[in-house]
Amino acid sequence: MLLYKLWRSFVKEILLLKRDIGGIVIIFVMPLLLIITITLIQDSTFKNLEGSxxxxxxxxxxxxxxxxxxxxxxxxxxxxxxxxxxxxxxxxxxxxxxxxxxxxxxxxxxxxxxxxxxxxxxxxxxxxxxxxxxxxxxxxxxxxxxxxxxxxxxxxxxxxxxxxxxxxxxxxxxxxxxxxxxxxxxxxGTTENLEENKNLISFKEITPKKGAMEVIPNSVQHNVPAWALFAIFFIVVPLSINLVKEKSQGTSVRARISPTPYFIHILGKTFTYLIICVIQFLLMVAVGIYLFPYMDLPQFDVTGKMFQMIIVTIFAGLAAIGFGVLLGTVADTQEQSAPFGATSVVVLAAVGGIWVPVFLMPEFMQTIAKFSPMNWGLNAYYDIILRNSGIGGIAKEITFLFLFYVAMVTISLFYERKQNAV
The missing domain is CATH 3.40.1710 (abc type-2 transporter like fold)
Known part of the structure; x- marks a missing residue:
C-alpha cells in the first residue's frame, strides 16, 4: 500500500513538472552551456601556459x-x-x-x-x-x-x-x-671528466597511470564533475518553488489531511528530482565524451568509473534535494525561495571549490570548505577520476552527503509539524 502511495506521489510530481516545461529546459540546458563555455575558457588558458x-x-x-x-x-x-x-x-x-x-x-x-x-x-x-x-x-x-x-x-x-x-x-x-x-x-691537476659530475639526488615525478599512459588532470576532468554538481544543486530552486506553490494553492493542506503520511510526499519528491539529477549528470558526461573532442578539448574518460560516479551523483542529488525541501518548507513565498535558493547554490559552489580550487583559498576558507556538501561531492568525484578510488575510497564523502540529506529532511518535517500543530 505504501509503495502505491509512493508511486502516486511520484506521478503527482511529474505532473507538476510538466506544467513548467521552460523551467525544466533551463535546468538541463543552463548547466550544459556553462560547462561548455567555462571548459573552453579554462582549456585555452592551460594551452597558453603549456603549449605557447x-x-x-x-x-x-x-x-x-x-x-x-x-x-x-x-x-x-x-x-x-x-x-x-x-x-x-x-x-x-x-x-x-x-x-x-x-x-x-x-x-x-x-x-x-x-x-x-x-x-x-x-x-x-x-x-x-x-x-x-x-x-x-x-x-x-x-x-x-x-x-x-x-x-x-x-x-x-x-x-x-x-x-x-x-x-x-x-x-x-x-x-x-x-x-x-x-x-x-x-x-x-686532476683529469676527471667534468660531465661525470652529476647530481647525487634528483627528482622524479610519479603520477597515477592507466596502463602505460600517465593520468594527468585537465580542465575537462575538473569541469565535468564540478558543473554537474552545480547543476544538481541548482534543482534547489524549482523544488523549493514547487513546495511554496503547494502551500499557497492548498495542496499541502490536502496532503496533510489525507491518510498518506507526509514523509511519503517527501520521498515522492526525492525520487522525482533524483531522476532529474542523474539525467543532468549523464548529459554532462555525454558532452565530455562526445562533444568536447570535436571542440579540440580532451575527451572525458569514464572507463571503469561510471558506476562509482553514478553512486556519487545519487548521494549528491540527495543532499541537494534535502536542502531544497528545507528551503521550500521554511519559505512562505516564491520571492523568498527563488532568490535565496539561487544565491545559496552560488555561495556553496564558490566555497566548495567549483570555481576556485580549495588549496588556493585562505586558510580559514579552506576550513569552511570542508563543511560544504559540494566540496564533499567534488572530492568524491576527484577520488574516482584522478585517484582511481572504489566505493570504499569515497565512503566518507557519500556518508556525509546522505547524513546531510537526512538532517535537512528531518528539520523540514519537524518544522512543518510545528507550523501546522493545532
Missing amino acids: KIPIIFIDNDKSEVSKNIKQELEHSKSFELLTNFTEKSAQDAVFGGDYQMAIVIPKNLTKDINSNIDSKVQSIVSSFGLETDSSAVKKNVLKAQDIHLYFDPATNIGFKNNVMNAVNKMVFEIENKKIYKAFQDQL
Missing part, C-alpha cells in the same frame, strides 16, 4: 660564456620566446607599460667577474691546505657582486615571478658549481 611560448625581453651585455649558457637554457625550456632588440631603458619602459611580462638584463663582465671570484676563492681554499698557489691571485680576493636585473609587469602573477626567479637562480647556481669544480680540477 611567453615573449620575454633578453638583453645580453655580457656576451660571454655565462650569459650564453643562461640564454641557451631559457631557449631550451620551450616556455619563452626571447626578444633581443632592446636596450635596458626601452625594455624597462615596455615591461612597466604592460607590453611584455618580463625582461632579463645580463650585466657587463658577468662571466669575467664570476671567473675571477671563483679563482680567488679556490686559490684561498687550496692555500689553506698548504698547497702551492699563485700568491698574487690570493691577495686579490676582492669579491665583485653582480646583479642580473629582472623587470616584471606590475600585473604579473606572483607565482609566475617566483617560478622565473627560481629558474634563473637554479641556472646560475649550476653554472657556478661547474666553474668551481673546474677551478679545483685546474688547481689540483
Whole structure:
C-alpha cells in the first residue's frame, strides 16, 4: 500500500513538472552551456601556459660564456620566446607599460667577474691546505657582486615571478658549481671528466597511470564533475518553488489531511528530482565524451568509473534535494525561495571549490570548505577520476552527503509539524 502511495506521489510530481516545461529546459540546458563555455575558457588558458611560448625581453651585455649558457637554457625550456632588440631603458619602459611580462638584463663582465671570484676563492681554499698557489691571485680576493636585473609587469602573477626567479637562480647556481669544480680540477691537476659530475639526488615525478599512459588532470576532468554538481544543486530552486506553490494553492493542506503520511510526499519528491539529477549528470558526461573532442578539448574518460560516479551523483542529488525541501518548507513565498535558493547554490559552489580550487583559498576558507556538501561531492568525484578510488575510497564523502540529506529532511518535517500543530 505504501509503495502505491509512493508511486502516486511520484506521478503527482511529474505532473507538476510538466506544467513548467521552460523551467525544466533551463535546468538541463543552463548547466550544459556553462560547462561548455567555462571548459573552453579554462582549456585555452592551460594551452597558453603549456603549449605557447611567453615573449620575454633578453638583453645580453655580457656576451660571454655565462650569459650564453643562461640564454641557451631559457631557449631550451620551450616556455619563452626571447626578444633581443632592446636596450635596458626601452625594455624597462615596455615591461612597466604592460607590453611584455618580463625582461632579463645580463650585466657587463658577468662571466669575467664570476671567473675571477671563483679563482680567488679556490686559490684561498687550496692555500689553506698548504698547497702551492699563485700568491698574487690570493691577495686579490676582492669579491665583485653582480646583479642580473629582472623587470616584471606590475600585473604579473606572483607565482609566475617566483617560478622565473627560481629558474634563473637554479641556472646560475649550476653554472657556478661547474666553474668551481673546474677551478679545483685546474688547481689540483686532476683529469676527471667534468660531465661525470652529476647530481647525487634528483627528482622524479610519479603520477597515477592507466596502463602505460600517465593520468594527468585537465580542465575537462575538473569541469565535468564540478558543473554537474552545480547543476544538481541548482534543482534547489524549482523544488523549493514547487513546495511554496503547494502551500499557497492548498495542496499541502490536502496532503496533510489525507491518510498518506507526509514523509511519503517527501520521498515522492526525492525520487522525482533524483531522476532529474542523474539525467543532468549523464548529459554532462555525454558532452565530455562526445562533444568536447570535436571542440579540440580532451575527451572525458569514464572507463571503469561510471558506476562509482553514478553512486556519487545519487548521494549528491540527495543532499541537494534535502536542502531544497528545507528551503521550500521554511519559505512562505516564491520571492523568498527563488532568490535565496539561487544565491545559496552560488555561495556553496564558490566555497566548495567549483570555481576556485580549495588549496588556493585562505586558510580559514579552506576550513569552511570542508563543511560544504559540494566540496564533499567534488572530492568524491576527484577520488574516482584522478585517484582511481572504489566505493570504499569515497565512503566518507557519500556518508556525509546522505547524513546531510537526512538532517535537512528531518528539520523540514519537524518544522512543518510545528507550523501546522493545532
